Amino acid sequence: MKQIVIISGKGGTGKTSLTASFAWLAGKNAVVADCDVDAADMHLVTAPETLKTRDFFSGYEAVINPETCIGCGDCVEVCHFDAIEPEGVVYKVLPIECEGCGYCARICPVEAIEMKLLKAGGIFVARTRMDNLLVHARLGIGSDMSGKLVTEVRKEARKQAEKTNVEYILIDGSPGIGCPVTASITGTDYVVLVTEPTLSGMHDLERVLEVVQNFKIPAGCVINKADIHTEMAGRLKTFLKEQSIELLSEIPYDSDFSEAINAGKSVVEMKDSKVAGRIKEAWEIIQRNVEPEQLKNETGK
Amino acid sequence: MKIAIASGKGGTGKTTLSVNLTAWIRDIADRSVMLVDLDVEEPNTGLFLEGEVIERAVRYRKIPRWNQETCILSGECAGVCMYNAIAFLGNSVMVFPELCHGCYACSDLCPSHSLPMVDDRIGEVTLYQASLKGSRKVFPWIEGRLDVGREMATPLIAQTIRYAEDRGEKSQIILFDAPPGTSCPMMEAAKRSDYLLLVAEPTRFGLHDLGLAVKTLKELGKPFAVVINKDDPAITLIDDFCGTEKIRIIARIPHLREAAGIYAGGGLMYGKIPEVRREMEKVYRHILEISEEMKTE
Structure with missing residues (x-):
C-alpha cells in the first residue's frame, strides 16, 4: 500500500x-x-455516506470552580496565555485563550481548577459514490489541534x-x-x-x-x-x-x-x-x- | 482600527484584496494606512510591493533546555507536560521543541531548576517603507515570515501583531493579511482585530469554507462582512448564504482573465482595472462607516 x-x-x-x-x-x-x-x-x-463516526479528543481546558476558588490569583500569575481573568472576587478561564497546559490546575492551592477533556472534532469513515472510502474530519471551532x-x-x-x-x-x-x-x-x-x-x-x-x-x-x-x-x-x-x-x-x-x-x-x-x-x-x-x-x-x- | 482580511x-x-486595498487607500484616498502580512507560513504581500527595509528583527519563542549537570532526574517535567514535549528516559530528559507550547510548567516546577527557558528562533519580522510605482506616497508595511522547517505559526503571528501595534497610530487603518483556515493561526489574527473582511469565491468549496469562517467569527463575537472575489453574476451561492445569515456583502471583484494575468506577474490591479478600483472604493467606504459606528459605540 x-x-x-x-x-x-x-x-x-x-x-x-x-x-x-x-x-x-x-x-x-x-x-x-x-x-x-x-x-x-x-x-x-x-x-459520502457515513459508516462510522468517532469523536476526537485531543486536549484539555481549565475550568475554575467558583465555589472552591479563594481568589488568590496564583493561576493568573502562572498562565502564559493570558487565559484567566477576574470575575467578581474569583477567577474564570477564557476558553478560547486556554491552551490546556494544566499549569494553573497544578499550582492551585485549593484544587479549584479541573482540566476538562475537550472534544476537538469528529472523524468520519464514509463510502463515496466513487466506490472508495473517505476518511474526513471536522475540527471544532478554535481548536489548535x-x-x-x-x-x-x-x-x-x-x-x-x-x-x-x-x-x-x-x-x-x-x-x-x-x-x-x-x-x-x-x-x-x-x-x-x-x-x-x-x-x-x-x-x-x-x-x-x-x-x-x-x-x-x-x-x-x-x-x-x-x-x-x-x-x-x-x-x-x-x-x-x-x-x-x-x-x-x-x-x-x-x-x-x-x-x-x-x-x-x-x-x-x-x-x-x-x-x-x-x-x-x-x-x-x-x-x-x-x-x-x-x-x-x-x-x- | 485593525481590520483582518481572512x-x-x-x-x-x-x-489580492490586502495589497490592492492598502495601495488604493494610500494612493487614491490619500490616507494613512499600514499593511501587516500575517500569513507567516506563506507570506506573499512582498511579491506585489516594493519597499525599503527599515528594520528586520529575528523572533524567538521560549522553550525549555535540559541542563544535565544540575538535573536530579525527578521526572517531574515529563509528568507535568500535557503535550508530550518532554520524555523522561530514566537517566536523561529529552525535549521535543515542535510539541512545546511554551507554558513554562516544566521549567517552573522542576525541583532542581534544570529546564531553563531559552530562546528558540521561529522567524523574522520586517518593517518596510513601501512605495507605490509612479507616486511619492509611502506607507508602512510589516511582514512576518516563519522559518521553513518550523511548524508553529501562531507564536510568530502573535508577535508580528504586537510589533505592528507598537508602531501603528491610533487613527491609522491597519490591514492584516490573515492566514487561511479556521484554526489557531487564523484565530490569532481574528482575535486581535476589530473587524474582519472575509473573502469568498462562488464555488461550493468557497461557500462551505466561508460557512466555517463565519461560525468561527460568531463564536469569537467579531463583526465582519463579506467580499466576493472571482464573482460570477450567474452563481448566487454566496449571495443566498449571506442573505439567510444576514451578512453584508460589501464588494464584488469580478472574475476577469486580465486580473489573473496581472496577479500572476505580481502586479497591482487597482490602477489598471476600473472594476477593481471601483470595488476598492466600496470596501474603503465600508471601513469608514464601520469605524464611525465603532467610535459612537
Whole structure:
C-alpha cells in the first residue's frame, strides 16, 4: 500500500479538485484521507455516506470552580496565555485563550481548577459514490489541534486501507508549511505538488518543497492553470528542473474546475472535458512512480 | 482600527484584496494606512510591493533546555507536560521543541531548576517603507515570515501583531493579511482585530469554507462582512448564504482573465482595472462607516 499526498503551499491551486479526480480514477483501489482539516471540502464532491463516526479528543481546558476558588490569583500569575481573568472576587478561564497546559490546575492551592477533556472534532469513515472510502474530519471551532487531527485521520485511513487491502491512500493536504502540512507529509511514499504559474504559486512552492526535501520523499509537480502566464510557467519549469522535480502534467486553465465543484463532481467526470486527459496522464505517472522497483523493471522490459 | 482580511479557504484572494486595498487607500484616498502580512507560513504581500527595509528583527519563542549537570532526574517535567514535549528516559530528559507550547510548567516546577527557558528562533519580522510605482506616497508595511522547517505559526503571528501595534497610530487603518483556515493561526489574527473582511469565491468549496469562517467569527463575537472575489453574476451561492445569515456583502471583484494575468506577474490591479478600483472604493467606504459606528459605540 502506497501513501500519496497532494499539497501546494499556496491555497486555491486545485489540490482538492485533483485529489478528487485521482480518487475517481483509482476507484476501489484507494482510500482517500482529507487532511485539509481546516477546510475539508472533499466530501462536497464525493457524496459520502457515513459508516462510522468517532469523536476526537485531543486536549484539555481549565475550568475554575467558583465555589472552591479563594481568589488568590496564583493561576493568573502562572498562565502564559493570558487565559484567566477576574470575575467578581474569583477567577474564570477564557476558553478560547486556554491552551490546556494544566499549569494553573497544578499550582492551585485549593484544587479549584479541573482540566476538562475537550472534544476537538469528529472523524468520519464514509463510502463515496466513487466506490472508495473517505476518511474526513471536522475540527471544532478554535481548536489548535489540526496537526494531531491530521495524524488521527491518517491513522484511520491506514487502518481502513489495510482492512480492505487497497493499493493507495490519497491524502489531500492543507495549504502552508506548518504542523498540519508536516503531519500530512511524514511517512508518505510520494508527494504531488500542485502549483500555478503565478509569483505567489512559485514562492509558496519553493517554501513547501524545502519542507518536502527535509523529509527526503520523492515528489512530482502538476502545474495547474498552466496557460495564465507564459513567462511564469517557463520560470516554474526551469525551477522544477533545477530541483530535479518531475513535471507530471501541465493543465491549462479550464472553467471545468469550478463547474465540477458546483456540480458535485470531480473534474475528470465532466463531459467532453479538455483537461481530463492531462489529469489521467499525471495519475498514470504517479502510479508508475510509486510502484516497487521490481515491478517497475518488469514493466520496463 | 485593525481590520483582518481572512477566508476559510485558501486562494480566494486575501492577498489580492490586502495589497490592492492598502495601495488604493494610500494612493487614491490619500490616507494613512499600514499593511501587516500575517500569513507567516506563506507570506506573499512582498511579491506585489516594493519597499525599503527599515528594520528586520529575528523572533524567538521560549522553550525549555535540559541542563544535565544540575538535573536530579525527578521526572517531574515529563509528568507535568500535557503535550508530550518532554520524555523522561530514566537517566536523561529529552525535549521535543515542535510539541512545546511554551507554558513554562516544566521549567517552573522542576525541583532542581534544570529546564531553563531559552530562546528558540521561529522567524523574522520586517518593517518596510513601501512605495507605490509612479507616486511619492509611502506607507508602512510589516511582514512576518516563519522559518521553513518550523511548524508553529501562531507564536510568530502573535508577535508580528504586537510589533505592528507598537508602531501603528491610533487613527491609522491597519490591514492584516490573515492566514487561511479556521484554526489557531487564523484565530490569532481574528482575535486581535476589530473587524474582519472575509473573502469568498462562488464555488461550493468557497461557500462551505466561508460557512466555517463565519461560525468561527460568531463564536469569537467579531463583526465582519463579506467580499466576493472571482464573482460570477450567474452563481448566487454566496449571495443566498449571506442573505439567510444576514451578512453584508460589501464588494464584488469580478472574475476577469486580465486580473489573473496581472496577479500572476505580481502586479497591482487597482490602477489598471476600473472594476477593481471601483470595488476598492466600496470596501474603503465600508471601513469608514464601520469605524464611525465603532467610535459612537
